[in-house]
Every structure is written in C-alpha cells, then in structure tokens.
Amino acid sequence: MNHVEICFSPADYALYESGFELVVVIDVLRATSAICTALENGVRRIKPVAKVDEAREWQSKGYIAAAERNGEIVPGFDMGNSPVAFLAKANELKGETLVLTTTNGTKAIDLAANKKTVVIGALNNLNALCEWLLEQNENVLILGSGWKDKFNLEDTICAGAIADQLISSGKFAANEDSTVAAKFIYRSARDNMFSFLKASSHRRRLRKLNLNEDVKYCLTPNNVRTIPILKDGFLVPLHAPVQTSPAQSPQKLPLEQ
C-alpha cells in the first residue's frame, strides 16, 4: 500500500519529505492554477524561479517573464500569476517559454526540485492529476505553498481533495494528522468552496486587489487536464492536453500542432 501525506507549508517540508520521491506542489491562489492554465493553453514551457532578480535576468535575455509578490505584478513585468490574464494572453504566449516567479508557489517548487518527480496540482487539474497519480506506484507527498511559510486554507482544501481521491481508491493510506485534517476540511468545504473560503486570509488579500475573477477561476475544479511536470528545470505538460470544452469522451490532442 502506498502512502499519501500532506505537508501544509514549505516551513515544514523537512519534517515530511523523507520517504517520498514524488511531490505534488500546490498553490491554488494562484501560482499553480496559473501554471496549469498556461501550459494547457499553449505555453511551451515555464521556468519557475524563486527570486525576482532571477526573473529579471531571464527577461533581459529576451524571455517573457511574469513576477508576482504579495498578490501584485512586480513593477517592470507585464504579468503576475493571474490565470485569467494568462488566458487573455493565450495567443501571445503560444509556443513561448515563460519565466515565472511568485510569492509562495515557485519557492515550494524550488524546495522539491531534487526529488525524482515533481508535478503541479491545483483544483483546476484535480481529476486528471489524481487519475495519473493512481497509475504510479509511488508514495505521494502533497506540498502546500502556504502564505509566506504559514498554513493556508485553500492549499489545504486542494491537498485534501487529492488525498481523498487517492485514499478512496483503496490504493493509498495516510498516517499523518495533517492528511486526516485536510481531507476532513475538504469534505466539509467541497460543496461551496467560494463561501467556505470567505474567511481565508488570502482571499481577503485578493479581494482588496479586485482579483475575485481569478479566485473564482482557481476554485473551479477540473477545467484543465494538463499535469505540469518539472523536467530539467522547466515545467512542461506531462501529456498532451485534452480538450476541456464540454466533451463526454475527451479526445487527446498534441500540445503544439
């Protein structure tokens, strides 16, 4: 029986990472939702970098770079980590390499980068990700990006959703209290996540910044089929994405025809 466990934030990673070679990194509001969305919609690959200076360096070499800190676009960049903005710019970004740095998400990716497999999770790609995880014969550690190393509610709900699917299959077990708690919170929140999260600190932060459209998008499960995976320092789609418009039998399409 494989294990699935949840680490709430990068601050606790060292306590949980032992015994795992497959890590799912989550930053629902908004980095990993944006990454799934960008790769689903034609971006060729994403270079996650932990620091703004690093993003500037890539920018100066001619790459398209996006940088967010504290919910806002960093001055000198055209984009932050808004999935809605990535969608709006899909034509411009098609086939491109995108360099991305965000407050929490890219830091968490960096932390897990030495593992054999690092994939990106969000509510947006929930089912596709779980189906794939169920095909692997690996212990799965879900790493929430948190908010500046603190526990956050939206990543915990998403992590709980993933753990719930894996455990319900009968192929995975969980031992940690963090996993038990996250699964419980997810089950309580799933029918009305937007309202459940109204007390969350990050939603308040984003509401102040008029980012409710992004929040609604990020809290929509299964509008994306892409599973981003880290390969040689770049996030690329694990498979070619599948049509996401209402289709009963999704047809697989190559990413960059």
Place this chain on the structure above:
Amino acid sequence: MNHVEICFSPADYALYESGFELVVVIDVLRATSAICTALENGVRRIKPVAKVDEAREWQSKGYIAAAERNGEIVPGFDMGNSPVAFLAKANELKGETLVLTTTNGTKAIDLAANKKTVVIGALNNLNALCEWLLEQNENVLILGSGWKDKFNLEDTICAGAIADQLISSGKFAANEDSTVAAKFIYRSARDNMFSFLKASSHRRRLRKLNLNEDVKYCLTPNNVRTIPILKDGFLVPLHAPVQTSPAQSPQKLPLEQ
C-alpha cells in the same frame, strides 16, 4: 480588539510569535492535561525541563521526577505524563515539587518561556482558562505542541475550542488561516471528540500502549479549574483551584490547606 491566533506546532513558532506576549501552550495527549491535573490535585509546583538528562539531574538532587518519551515512561523514572497516574498518586505528590519532561509539551513551554505570560491549556481546564483570558487585555497566541514538530489533531481541536470561545465573545478577532481551520475542526469534532480522533496518529500510538483511560480523561472538558502559569521557571496554579466535583456554584478553595 485583541487578536487570538493559533500556531500548530513548535516548528512554526517563529512565524507566529511576533506581537504576542501571552502564550497558551497545549499538549492535550498528555503533558498539559497532566500538568493541569497535578496542580489541581495538590502538587505544589512543576518544573518543566526539555531534556531527560536535566530531569535526571533534578532527580539526583532528591526531587520527584517524571519523564515520558514516545508515550512511555523513560526507564529510571516512576512516572511519565499520565494524568490518571498523577491522580492515583495524588496523596504522595501533595505539596511536592515535580520535575517533568515529555516528548513534545515541555519543549513547547521552553520555546515560549521568554514571553511575559505563559499559561497551560488543555480541554480539562477549557472554560476556566477562557474566562481568565477574556479578563486580560492581551493578544493571545495558542501554541500546539504537535508531535515531534508536526501538526496534530487533538491540540488543534483544543486550540480551536479556546479560539472559538474568545472570538464568540466579540472581544477577540483572528486573521490567520490556521485559526480559522482549527475553529472549524473543533466545531465539527466537539460533539464526539473520542470518535473524531480515532483516526489521529497519536491516539493510535496511545491505544497500542493501552492508554485509552488517559485519552478519555484528556478529552473530557472542564474537569479541572486550575490554570497553570509559568513563574520563575516553575508552573504554579494561577489561582487557588475550585472544587470540581459537581457543584453548581463552585467555591474557591486555597490549593494547599
């Protein structure tokens, strides 16, 4: 408006402690439940020490010492951190100084020791503690002891219970997602904590050790009125304890008559 916030475990303390001079330390299974129970039942004072060696040193000077690691009494000591055992030995312990080291709880007390006020919380003294906290004009940080620095469910439920009472009074507000989540978990668990916790890692650990009696005791709210407070390195009762046997109008009694 004062703030009440929850830090799930010692590992995250540095992220949360700023702005707080009053810390409530919690280790429901079993250190802080045992501390409340011992002081309620006549122990004069408790010296919490972080290391077993330190407890041995005190023991060699003639003090009564109790030491627990991984749920078991450390060889060379007569007691661990069982509140039921402390109750059974109440006559022997009356008026004594007790030196105590435990896997998680005494470490958390040590961490908070430089704050102006450190008090001890458990489900056992829930109402007494909350009534007192409501009389203070201080921000309150609740520090869970966790399990070896990891998040644990029972401390989170107790922390959520305290935060819930303080916030419900209208005199306290909470900003952190950890506080929102703990309050929510408590509200879901409160009607049947014993069964809610059956999946918790620590309960499984204690069940293996035949400590179900202790678990039941520790999960019983309000069977104690003592609030232990740290003074000059010793935990002492903040007030004289109040009769806990069924009494509609509890009468205050001095601790050591």
